[in-house]
Amino acid sequence: MILINEQKKMQKQIKILSHSIQEFESTGDNKNFLQLSKRYQCDRKRVHKEILRRYADLFAIIENLKELSVVGVQNVDLLVRKNEGDFSKCIKRYQALKPMMIKYRDIFDEIICLVENGHTDGAMQRWRTFFEYSVIIMFILQQGEVVADAYYTNNLFRSLEDRLLLRTNFAWAKAADCLNGQKQISIKMLMENTYEIDAKFKEKSLVLYKLISQSIHGSAVGINMSFNDYMSEEINDLHEKHVDYYKGGISTAISNTMYILLQTYTIYFNVFSYGGLNIKDLWKQSGKEYVKIFKDSGL
Numbered sequence: 001m002i003l004i005n006e007q008k009k010m011q012k013q014i015k016i017l018s019h020s021i022q023e024f025e026s027t028g029d030n031k032n033f034l035q036l037s038k039r040y041q042c043d044r045k046r047v048h049k050e051i052l053r054r055y056a057d058l059f060a061i062i063e064n065l066k067e068l069s070v071v072g073v074q075n076v077d078l079l080v081r082k083n084e085g086d087f088s089k090c091i092k093r094y095q096a097l098k099p100m101m102i103k104y105r106d107i108f109d110e111i112i113c114l115v116e117n118g119h120t121d122g123a124m125q126r127w128r129t130f131f132e133y134s135v136i137i138m139f140i141l142q143q144g145e146v147v148a149d150a151y152y153t154n155n156l157f158r159s160l161e162d163r164l165l166l167r168t169n170f171a172w173a174k175a176a177d178c179l180n181g182q183k184q185i186s187i188k189m190l191m192e193n194t195y196e197i198d199a200k201f202k203e204k205s206l207v208l209y210k211l212i213s214q215s216i217h218g219s220a221v222g223i224n225m226s227f228n229d230y231m232s233e234e235i236n237d238l239h240e241k242h243v244d245y246y247k248g249g250i251s252t253a254i255s256n257t258m259y260i261l262l263q264t265y266t267i268y269f270n271v272f273s274y275g276g277l278n279i280k281d282l283w284k285q286s287g288k289e290y291v292k293i294f295k296d297s298g299l
Contacts, residue, residue, distance in 0.1 A: 007024055015053050047118045050243040055250065058261045058297045062112060062258065066105070068286060069265045072279045073101050090271055093140055093148040103269075104133050118228050118241070120249025122217070127257055128212045131205060133188055134264045138197070139190045141271050142175040150175035154297075197263055208256065227252045251299035272289045 019032075052059065079092055080087050087094055107130045114123035140148050150172040170185035178193045179185060189205055191197075214222030227249035262283065269279045 092145040096148040096152040123253040134260045135191045138194045147175045
């Protein structure tokens with residue numbers, strides 16, 4: 001009975017779409033065709049509003065934490081420009097990471113934007129890049145100036161000369177004592193050689209990273225995996241999606257993103273002076289509020 005009803009619903013949708021296209025082709029009047037498109041857009045807007053309404057406080061504290069990190073990095077930039085000599089022991093790390101910190105913030109914004117609109121699988125694919133950036137940032141910060149210099153000089157031209165092969169990606173990391181002599185470097189090896197990160201989170205993140213890679217590369221495992229609570233076998237799901245459909249994906253994306261964000265920026269601000277801006281205390285206070293709101297949201 002359910003299958004029959006779904007078939008009827010699909011037939012009705014196809015008929016409406018077909019009629020609108022035929023009318024447009026015969027008369028040139030696209031009014032009905034555009035109205036149909038607006039109806040599809042309304043459904044997306046409905047999902048967006050439901051998610052924002054359900055998790056309004058959570059997204060608010062996330063935005064506060066993002067702005068706190070942005071202001072902190074901008075403050076470091078101003079201090080370096082004011083007196084580079086004060087940063088002589090970490091100036092190469094600053095120079096190497098300056099462009100990455102900009103992209104790091106942008107990727108974070110993309111993740112949150114995708115989550116807010118119900119694209120949680122897409123958010124997790126961006127999380128894969130966010131995770132890689134986080135690991136690289138933490139590794140460079142902790143391994144010191146020699147590694148930062150190797151990263152900074154491993155530029156586009158050198159990569160092109162090597163035909164952009166995988167060995168180019170992390171070749172710079174061989175400058176670290178812990179990876180000296182290794183033939184091939186992976187993101188896993190970088191992660192394993194970062195410290196101040198919970199061992200269980202490392203293990204969990206690497207498993208998650210592999211799963212998402214399967215999804216990105218279209219493996220048989222990856223295309224049958226969803227981070228949402230419900231997984232459809234249809235490209236165009238006949239089931240009407242509400243905010244609860246996305247709950248599992250939102251929880252996964254937000255929790256994994258925020259933990260590594262906080263860890264990465266904490267290490268960043270431990271390395272660079274912040275000129276009286278007590279970023280650690282601000283992180284601590286905001287972090288506690290984030291944990292409270294996350295738990296209260298039911299995720």
